[in-house]
Amino acid sequence: MxxxxxxxxxxxxxxxxxxxxxxxxxxxxxxxxxxxxxxxxxxxxxxxxxxxxxxxxxxxxxxxxxxxxxxxxxxxxKEKSHEQKFYNSDLQDTLEQIYPLDMITDVMEEGKDPGRIRSYSFLSNVYGGSKEAVQKNIINKNTYYGTMMFNKINGAADNLEKALNKVSELAKQNTKIYNFVSPTSGTFNYRVIKDTGQLSPHAFAIAIDLKSDPADYWKWCNREKGGNRISIYPEEIVKTFEECGFVWGGKWAHFDILHFEYRPEIILKAKCFGNNEVTENKEWYEGCxxxxxxxxxxxxxxxxxxx
Ligand SMILES: [Zn+2]
Incomplete structure (x- = not known):
């Protein structure tokens, strides 16, 4: 028994x-x-x-x-590691990590790079699949900080202009802001990201680097220096760009603090679904x-x- x-x-x-x-x-x-x-x-x-x-x-x-x-x-x-997603990404990989809309005060924890993963197939089809094709889509925007070459497709250049106009208004009231923006360090540049062989978002003319500092990039300095720079970076600049559809490279573990990149899908997903877990009693689109x-x-x- x-x-x-x-x-x-x-x-x-x-x-x-x-x-x-x-x-x-x-x-x-x-x-x-x-x-x-x-x-x-x-x-x-x-x-x-x-x-x-x-x-x-x-x-x-x-x-x-x-x-x-x-x-x-x-x-x-395909099952991919974080690094493999960077080198061989599809659209699902690019939107997997939710971008934090709140300001941060230190370098993001390892493995958190929301917006740093890009689908090259998507970017090429939207903004141009070769240097010549991208160049055809570039327009010059005259801004307070000089003439900016940016991609006109999908409102990228218009949103850059909007962000820089707003930032220049803020900078007039606060010299600290001006000192983080000017002189800017470039927009369009048909190049690869150093040591990766991957095209930079600057190659698609959808990214701008603001004023450069030795503590801006994860390869130029250690995490502590990067964290110090993030902790004093003006939130107003970050918020203004985010409102115009740009992600900030300061919110990546592979920090790139001077870098802002036009990725409106990442911002919209964070806004609509950032604090919105999937549950049985909710429709998937709740939040938008x-x-x-x-x-x-x-x-x-x-x-x-x-x-
Ligand atoms: Zn950049």
């Missing part, structure tokens, strides 16, 4: 463990689908003239259909502003992803 009880116990625990692992799996799948839909929504909202449609193929891979009819893969579904445009996109995303 004792033996039968033991066998029964083992069988019961086995069945229970199967059930709980299936449950955990379903929960993860729901999280994944919810996150996929959120990513697609923020991308379609922030690149309205560049993304025409979305598509799901028979194997379940999701693509953005770009204005030039090229397809950009959303998720390659609902209007006619978003409603149509939500329906489209549901119909394609749920099929």
């Amino acid at each position: 004792k033996r039968l009880a033991k066998v029964l116990f083992i069988v019961m625990s086995f069945l229970l463990s199967i059930e709980s692992s299936i449950f955990a799996y379903e929960e993860n799948v729901d999280d994944y689908i919810c996150n996929t839909k959120r990513d697609l929504l923020v991308l379609m909202l922030t690149y309205p003239e560049c993304i025409k449609d979305i598509e799901k193929d028979e194997e379940g891979f999701i693509y953005l259909i770009m204005q030039n009819n090229n397809k950009v893969l959303y998720d390659d579904k 502003e609902i209007n006619q445009d978003t409603e149509a996109l939500i329906q489209k995303i549901n119909s394609i992803i749920d099929k």
Whole structure:
């Protein structure tokens, strides 16, 4: 009898463990689908003239259909380390870490680089796939800090102008701000990121470096010096750029404190879904502003992803 009880116990625990692992799996799948839909929504909202449609193929891979009819893969579904994501990223990798909208006072913890991972396939299709193609999209913006060459696609140049106008207003009231901005250190530069072979966002003319300091870059100094610089960096500059759709390189463990990069999808995801865990009782889009445009996109995303 004792033996039968033991066998029964083992069988019961086995069945229970199967059930709980299936449950955990379903929960993860729901999280994944919810996150996929959120990513697609923020991308379609922030690149309205560049993304025409979305598509799901028979194997379940999701693509953005770009204005030039090229397809950009959303998720390659490969297991990757943080470093591999930097070198071989898809759109899902780029939006995985939520960008913190609150000001920070020290270098981010290791492995936290929200916005530093980029999908080159996406950037090339939006801003230009070669030096010549990017150059065709560049316009000159006359600003208080000089003439800036920036990409006109998707409002990048307009938003840079807006951010610099606002910053120059703030700087007039506060010389400390001016001293962190001017002289600026460059926008367009068709180059790779040192020691990586990866194109810099400056190559797409979507990034600006403000006034340079020896403690600005993770390769120029140690974490302590970087942290000190972050702790005195004016929050007003960071907030102004973020409001215009730029991420700040100061919020990366691989800090790049003088660097601001136009990535409106990262900012919008943080705003709408940053403090918004996926739960059973909530719709996946809760957190984003609902209007006619978003409603149509939500329906489209549901119909394609749920099929
Ligand atoms: Zn830069």
